[in-house]
Amino acid sequence: MRVLATLDGIVVDPRAPLFRADDLGVLRGDGIFETVLVVQRQPREMGPHLDRLERSARLMQMTLPERASWERAAQAVIDAWPWDEHPEMGLKLVCTRGIDEGDGTPSGFAMGQEVGPETRRKRAEGVEVVTLDRGYSTDLMERAPWLLLSAKTLSYAVNMAALREAEARGADEVVFTSTEGTVLEGPTSSVVLAEGRKLLTTPPASGVLRGTTQGALFRAAEAAGWQTEVVNFPTSALFEADGVWLASSIRRITRVRAVDGTAVKVDGALDEEIVGLYESNY
Ligand code: PLP
CATH class of the missing domain: 3.30.470.10 (Aminotransferase class 4, branched-chain amino acid transferase, N-terminal domain)
Structure with a gap:
């Protein structure tokens, strides 16, 4: 349609x-x-x-x-x-x-x-992700603004290639990492973590897109008394967090079940709460 x-x-x-x-x-x-x-x-x-x-x-x-x-x-x-x-x-x-x-x-x-049905299935079941090197450091945006990091340009061929690589490795989705080994974003999503009653995401100054879905989630979470932090974190934080989600307009808030073949924490009640916070905006 x-x-x-x-x-x-x-x-x-x-x-x-x-x-x-x-x-x-x-x-x-x-x-x-x-x-x-x-x-x-x-x-x-x-x-x-x-x-x-x-x-x-x-x-x-x-x-x-x-x-x-x-x-x-x-x-x-x-x-x-x-x-x-x-x-x-x-x-x-x-x-x-x-x-x-x-x-x-x-x-x-x-x-x-x-x-599509595939997006709806992933929303319902969660996703398995692989981490893939994006090949730039978190200060590149500042050093080289002409590279257009953080602009939403039509040049998404690299993002789509990364998703094909994930599929070839038997995963659904990608989390890009910086050359320092910190988490950046997905090819079409923001990454959100929960640590206790705090939500974290990566700063746009690291070259990631400022997510409107992540923004809506954080707005509702703050109103409900959660703390939020916009900060760089290492890949290891994905395994230590109480929950990991990919956020974007079409997928909404989709939980991550595994990273690089290793299960990450999934708490059904917490997932419901996070999705409910986002939905409470509408
Ligand atoms: N990061 C990238 C690279 C994206 O392409 C997208 C959305 O497509 C996002 C993050 C999430 O943005 P939004 O929540 O505004 O859809």
Whole structure:
């Protein structure tokens, strides 16, 4: 299932061609995107997603169509989506730098996609992850901003390759590590740990994406009296924690059952509490 809208809010045939072959998004992955979860017509964390889209555009030195056009396109998709059939939708907001040697006008669209059975299975059953070296140190973002760490660019080929590597090793998911051996993030997720009544995640200054789902979880957790900490931690912390989760818009909060073939602590009641905290936002 796909519903596609252009930035002027017009729903178009998702099977019809939309981009020119000389669009820089096609030629070089030169563009940015967001994926927003929409449940029964209600987008989750739309403000933080649009803030992050604007931040990615700034890091890319790219013109971004105005916020109202993204909201208009998103609403057009939401209005056209078959909610009775598919109560959840992944809404992609995509913007490229536009035509090669053109006038710099960006190209963009909003597209709704259904949330697949595999994602729902992982949410229900949890996931096994492998740690994979991401090949950079936690201070690289500061030293080399042109590498665009922490921008959500369309260049996700490496992230997808890492997921194929996980599959080849018999796992579901990946946790990237820095050259110092600290935990970074998943290819499409933030990593969250519980230590007692404290939740931890990795700082965006280490080059990871600032997760809107992790942000929503921490907001609810703080309101419920949990402590939260944004800090670098070694891979060994995954084995010492009371629980480990991958957080992202589409997967929501998915517990990790094993890391590199070794079981990590899974506490059903704690998992329910953490998922409940996140869901209490909506
Ligand atoms: N980190 C990366 C690299 C991602 O691609 C994503 C989402 O796709 C996340 C973290 C989690 O972000 P969010 O919770 O905003 O979906």
